[in-house]
Amino acid sequence: MKKSLAIMAGAATLVLSSQTFAASDMDLWVGSKIYDRAFGRGCATCHDIATNPNLIKNIKDGSLSFSKFKETITNGKNAMPKAGAAIDAVGKKKGYTGDKAIKAVYDYLSAGGGKIKKPKK
Numbered sequence: 550m551k552k553s554l555a556i557m558a559g560a561a562t563l564v565l566s567s568q569t570f571a572a573s574d575m576d577l578w579v580g581s582k583i584y585d586r587a588f589g590r591g592c593a594t595c596h597d598i599a600t601n602p603n604l605i606k607n608i609k610d611g612s613l614s615f616s617k618f619k620e621t622i623t624n625g626k627n628a629m630p631k632a633g634a635a636i637d638a639v640g641k642k643k644g645y646t647g648d649k650a651i652k653a654v655y656d657y658l659s660a661g662g663g664k665i666k667k668p669k670k
């Protein structure tokens with residue numbers, strides 16, 4: 550009896566934590582706004598050019614983890630400007646700053662990018 554309770558508690562924890570990590574519609578929408586508007590012209594002005602890294606492709610093929618993504622955003626890399634402040638500047642109106650804002654952009658790109666409808670709530 551005790552053992553089965555422990556197993557049930559473990560299962561409940563798993564369900565809860567997977568909900569915590571799943572991107573909400575709001576996360577995806579704010580992520581799309583940041584991607585479109587950061588630096589005024591958006592990330593795509595550089596990343597839609599074939600010679601620069603294709604972020605969606607790299608996330609999908611597993612070569613761009615969240616920690617590598619965050620590291621490049623935070624510190625910049627060669628022609629890639631530091632983007633933390635630019636991301637916060639767009640995200641903060643919706644309460645997205647720091648890791649939460651970077652994660653929203655990552656989740657948006659993981660979901661394939663494109664146009665996201667503003668969520669009702």
Ligand code: HEC
Pocket residue numbers: 583584587588591592593594595596601602604607612613617618619621622626627628629630632635636654
């Ligand atoms: C001025 C052009 C420019 C802008 C604007 C820009 N990037 Fe970049 N980005 C680059 C270039 C160039 C690289 C490649 C850097 C290298 O590896 O030498 C890069 C690399 C990256 C990487 C690493 C990709 C990988 O697979 O290693 C990430 C993540 C990234 N950019 C995210 C973003 C995000 C998010 C934004 C918008 C907030 C953005 N970039 C805006 C030019 C830009």
